[in-house]
Amino acid sequence: MLNNARRTALAAVALSALALTACGGDDSSADGAADSGLGLVSEGTLKVCSEIPYVPFEYVEDGEYTGFDIDLIREIAAGMGLETEIQQSAFEAIQGGTAVSAGMCDLSASAVTITPERSENLLFSDPYYDSLQTLMVPEGSDITGIDDLAGKRVGVQQSTTGAAYAQENVEGAEILEYPGDGELFQAIQAGSIDAILQDIAVNTNHTKDGGFDIVEEYQTDESYGFATKKENTALIEEVNAQLADLRENGKYTEIYDKYFAE
Amino acid sequence: MKPSTRRRLFRGVLYVVFILAVLAIVLLADWKAIGVNFFDVEVAKKAFPTIITVAVKNTIIYTAIAFAGGLALGLILALMKLSPVAPYRWAATAYIELFRGLPALLVIFAFAFAVPIAFSWQWPGGNAGGGLIALIVVSAAYIAETIRAGIQAVPQGQIEAARSLGMGPAWTMVSVTLPQAFRIITPPLTNELVILIKDTSLLFIAGMALADRELTTFARDAVSQNANSTPLVLAALMYLIITLPLTQLVAKLERHNQRGR
Numbered sequence: 001m002l003n004n005a006r007r008t009a010l011a012a013v014a015l016s017a018l019a020l021t022a023c024g025g026d027d028s029s030a031d032g033a034a035d036s037g038l039g040l041v042s043e044g045t046l047k048v049c050s051e052i053p054y055v056p057f058e059y060v061e062d063g064e065y066t067g068f069d070i071d072l073i074r075e076i077a078a079g080m081g082l083e084t085e086i087q088q089s090a091f092e093a094i095q096g097g098t099a100v101s102a103g104m105c106d107l108s109a110s111a112v113t114i115t116p117e118r119s120e121n122l123l124f125s126d127p128y129y130d131s132l133q134t135l136m137v138p139e140g141s142d143i144t145g146i147d148d149l150a151g152k153r154v155g156v157q158q159s160t161t162g163a164a165y166a167q168e169n170v171e172g173a174e175i176l177e178y179p180g181d182g183e184l185f186q187a188i189q190a191g192s193i194d195a196i197l198q199d200i201a202v203n204t205n206h207t208k209d210g211g212f213d214i215v216e217e218y219q220t221d222e223s224y225g226f227a228t229k230k231e232n233t234a235l236i237e238e239v240n241a242q243l244a245d246l247r248e249n250g251k252y253t254e255i256y257d258k259y260f261a262e
Numbered sequence: 263m264k265p266s267t268r269r270r271l272f273r274g275v276l277y278v279v280f281i282l283a284v285l286a287i288v289l290l291a292d293w294k295a296i297g298v299n300f301f302d303v304e305v306a307k308k309a310f311p312t313i314i315t316v317a318v319k320n321t322i323i324y325t326a327i328a329f330a331g332g333l334a335l336g337l338i339l340a341l342m343k344l345s346p347v348a349p350y351r352w353a354a355t356a357y358i359e360l361f362r363g364l365p366a367l368l369v370i371f372a373f374a375f376a377v378p379i380a381f382s383w384q385w386p387g388g389n390a391g392g393g394l395i396a397l398i399v400v401s402a403a404y405i406a407e408t409i410r411a412g413i414q415a416v417p418q419g420q421i422e423a424a425r426s427l428g429m430g431p432a433w434t435m436v437s438v439t440l441p442q443a444f445r446i447i448t449p450p451l452t453n454e455l456v457i458l459i460k461d462t463s464l465l466f467i468a469g470m471a472l473a474d475r476e477l478t479t480f481a482r483d484a485v486s487q488n489a490n491s492t493p494l495v496l497a498a499l500m501y502l503i504i505t506l507p508l509t510q511l512v513a514k515l516e517r518h519n520q521r522g523r
Contacts, residue, residue, distance in 0.1 A: 091486075092482050092485045092486060092491075092494075095486055095489055096299070096485050096486070096488075096489050096490055096491050097299070097489065098299055098491050101295060101299060115489070117487070117488060117489040118489040120489060120490075121298075121299075121489050121490060122489070153388070155469065158466070158479070158482060158483060158486070159482060159483065159485070159486030160486075164487075167472070174471050175471060175472060176388065176389070176469045176470060176471050177469060177470055177471075177472070177475075177479070177483070178469035179466055179467055179469075183375070183467060183468075183469060184469075186375040186379065187375065187389055187469055189379055190375055190378035190379040190384075190389075191378065191382065191384065192375075192378055192384060192388050192389045192469070193469075
């Protein structure tokens with residue numbers, strides 16, 4: 001009996017050794033496969049991860065993804081001779097770099113602010129949008145700025161620079177984190193929060209229909225960038241070149257005005 | 263081939279398949295990338311001890327509140343469903359079907375946002391308070407069915423015996439039927455509790471203050487601050503630290519109860 005067990009074990013070891021060598025072979029052949037040099041997940045297509053919706057940067061209209069980031073990235077991909085494929089993703093996966101490392105997409109375009117922490121795990125393109133933080137309150141509110149917030153409830157978006165700004169600069173107020181702008185706007189309509197502190201473009205969008213006012217703006221020197229894996233320098237260089245072209249030929253301004261002209 | 267030889271051979275093949283599967287996982291995974299993204303010691307250190315004093319604490323508190331509330335409401339619903347008065351049965355059935363049929367996330371959203379908007383009224387504890395009420399409401403629907411099944415599983419003879427001793431129906435229910443029913447349903451009730459521990463992670467949709475964050479919200483926050491996914495792994499570990507001893511304890515309790523019968 002013991003003898004048999006030993007023989008089984010031996011056979012197992014022999015077989016696994018075989019498997020080991022087989023795996024090694026597989027690995028090297030995968031590495032050797034040649035591509036366009038851009039390290040794309042699938043040839044001919046630029047796969048883009050984005051947390052949607054985040055109006056006006058990315059949202060769905062008439063069944064199509066659209067928005068400032070999306071239009072811009074479509075132009076960039078077209079300039080590179082690539083199709084665009086938008087992949088909806090959670091923001092955590094985008095800003096920690098897991099989405100690109102896991103091969104979900106080649107590039108993230110999701111109003112991602114360039115920060116030193118994020119730059120440790122991600123390779124950012126040149127900045128393509130400069131943002132301000134803003135404080136928005138319901139019309140007729142007695143809050144006129146960050147100093148009036150003591151004893152009030154301020155809503156921010158989880159995982160954003162707006163949340164970080166509020167935690168550093170708002171005193172005596174209760175800061176509530178919501179997963180996205182959708183929940184934030186519902187909460188202020190419900191009266192559950194007294195103010196929202198987040199990026200200017202998103203807040204501006206809510207003031208368009210009336211009922212809400214932006215009472216203060218904060219300069220935080222933040223810019224959005226497209227992001228990819230640390231190793232994908234070739235891709236980012238290409239994106240930067242396209243971005244420069246779009247700024248030069250007026251296409252960038254055209255897209256910008258479409259979403260941000262007042 | 264002798265049957266015993268064939269059996270040994272078959273067993274040997276099973277061993278080989280198992281070892282190969284383990285080897286494949288070990289060899290094919292990119293452990294370095296996994297390490298960088300999910301097991302960064304520095305990031306883990308930063309999350310301590312707040313993850314214990316805030317996140318684990320809140321997860322336990324929310325679970326306790328939701329379970330206690332769900333148990334109380336579930337008991338009422340179970341008794342309503344067994345009531346001889348038809349409208350009570352209908353109401354309980356409608357409640358259970360509705361809240362068992364909806365995803366907890368949607369119920370939390372509805373309670374946290376729709377109710378304040380509809381009635382211009384705020385929950386105690388704000389949106390998160392509303393979310394917690396929603397968890398109670400959802401867990402009660404599941405627990406009610408478990409309790410009902412438990413009550414029906416108590417042998418009829420027990421009830422007849424109690425009644426023939428002169429106990430009233432209410433007293434019989436409280437002193438004879440319910441204790442036995444709860445002994446019977448300890449395992450499925452534990453299941454509800456473990457599910458509830460994980461369902462507290464859905465409260466993030468309601469919006470939370472820093473000090474009120476439970477494990478998942480805390481981890482998602484830490485992920486964004488550090489631009490690294492290690493806090494998610496840490497949170498997963500914490501859930502296991504809470505649930506594993508709990509299930510062990512209940513298994514022990516169950517064995518004890520078995521002997522007592």
